[in-house]
Amino acid sequence: MNNRVTLTRFIIEQQANVPDASGTFTMLLSNIVTACKEIAQKVNRGQLIGVLGSAGSENVQGEVQKKLDIITNDIMVNSLNWTGHLAGMASEENDEFISIPPQYKKGKYLAVFDPLDGSSNIDVNLAVGTIFSILRCREGVEPEEGDFLRKGTEQVCAGFVIYGPSTMMVLTTGNGVNGFTLDQGIGEFILTHPNMRIPEETSEFAINMSNQRFWETPVQRYIDECLQGTEGVRGKDFNMRWVASFVAEAYRILTRGGVFLYPWDNRDPKKPAKLRLLYEANPMAFIIEQAGGLCSTGRERILDIKPSGVHQRVPVILGSKNEVQRIVDYHLQS
Numbered sequence: 129m130n131n132r133v134t135l136t137r138f139i140i141e142q143q144a145n146v147p148d149a150s151g152t153f154t155m156l157l158s159n160i161v162t163a164c165k166e167i168a169q170k171v172n173r174g175q176l177i178g179v180l181g182s183a184g185s186e187n188v189q190g191e192v193q194k195k196l197d198i199i200t201n202d203i204m205v206n207s208l209n210w211t212g213h214l215a216g217m218a219s220e221e222n223d224e225f226i227s228i229p230p231q232y233k234k235g236k237y238l239a240v241f242d243p244l245d246g247s248s249n250i251d252v253n254l255a256v257g258t259i260f261s262i263l264r265c266r267e268g269v270e271p272e273e274g275d276f277l278r279k280g281t282e283q284v285c286a287g288f289v290i291y292g293p294s295t296m297m298v299l300t301t302g303n304g305v306n307g308f309t310l311d312q313g314i315g316e317f318i319l320t321h322p323n324m325r326i327p328e329e330t331s332e333f334a335i336n337m338s339n340q341r342f343w344e345t346p347v348q349r350y351i352d353e354c355l356q357g358t359e360g361v362r363g364k365d366f367n368m369r370w371v372a373s374f375v376a377e378a379y380r381i382l383t384r385g386g387v388f389l390y391p392w393d394n395r396d397p398k399k400p401a402k403l404r405l406l407y408e409a410n411p412m413a414f415i416i417e418q419a420g421g422l423c424s425t426g427r428e429r430i431l432d433i434k435p436s437g438v439h440q441r442v443p444v445i446l447g448s449k450n451e452v453q454r455i456v457d458y459h460l461q462s
């Protein structure tokens with residue numbers, strides 16, 4: 129007998145425990161899974177199908193778009209807009225939120241996503257990913273921007289897919305975190321990492337050190353103390369990693385602990401933070417907290433922030449509980 133648990137079976141079994149579940153959410157998630165499998169195929173075939181390189185355009189955030197940023201966004205939008213489960217969508221790659229075409233029914237959920245995270249890594253063949261979050265919406269109506277501006281605590285589901293040596297999906301619906309590996313042979317995600325937990329202690333940090341001179345004092349202090357190793361107040365040596373792919377950093381932390389910082393900095397006064405709240409920080413914060421970690425701006429829990437805009441950016445400090453708490457304490461003391 130085959131005891132492998134597919135993602136589809138996992139979701140259906142979880143929904144069976146929810147009274148009055150209509151199956152809508154299960155079907156929505158299944159559509160996201162299909163989109164991510166298609167993206168995995170494109171990423172994997174790379175230049176064989178001519179998808180690498182720049183598209184020569186800019187997105188709303190003034191970032192140069194890669195061809196794959198656009199291709200993956202189209203895949204997500206076109207896989208989800210017809211299903212009848214969504215009232216609308218918002219994406220990193222679209223200035224305004226995305227309406228459901230008039231010929232299709234509007235549903236009771238909103239999907240927000242970063243279709244290709246870490247896209248600067250695509251041309252150098254390093255891991256990239258897709259991040260998504262599902263929110264509730266007033267049913268059957270054309271949403272307004274305000275419908276998207278919900279606190280992270282209100283997320284119904286958050287997940288990310290990492291297109292690495294293996295393609296994996298990490299998912300939470302607020303009941304722990306589970307990891308699934310895509311079995312290319314049968315085209316199904318299989319539960320391989322049940323109940324992922326982040327160790328509370330760590331001696332590994334991830335930060336873009338090239339921004340050091342722009343950080344605030346609490347972050348300077350924390351990193352200085354890590355670098356002093358056994359000779360400093362921490363009394364132990366730290367290791368450093370920086371993949372420049374949020375999904376890869378988060379996955380590493382879920383697997384072996386660690387702390388990730390993309391903190392506030394004063395490099396560009398118009399852009400004091402890099403990561404976007406709705407479709408990067410919030411879904412990751414939900415996952416990290418569900419796995420026993422913490423996620424903060426340094427001054428505020430990410431999941432408690434009331435969003436002010438669909439593309440709002442926030443400082444992000446996440447990972448092993450005791451380490452994030454230490455950095456938050458340094459902010460409180462400053």
Ligand SMILES: O=P(O)(O)OC[C@H]1O[C@](O)(COP(=O)(O)O)[C@@H](O)[C@@H]1O
Nearest residue numbers: 242244245246247248336372373374
């Ligand atoms: O290039 P930097 O400044 O190190 O920033 C890397 C960060 O930017 C991101 O690539 C932003 O995501 P996008 O690629 O979706 O814009 C994160 O994945 C990563 O953590």
Ligand SMILES: [Mg+2]
Nearest residue numbers: 242245246408
């Ligand atoms: Mg991103």
Ligand SMILES: [Mg+2]
Nearest residue numbers: 220242244245
């Ligand atoms: Mg992106």
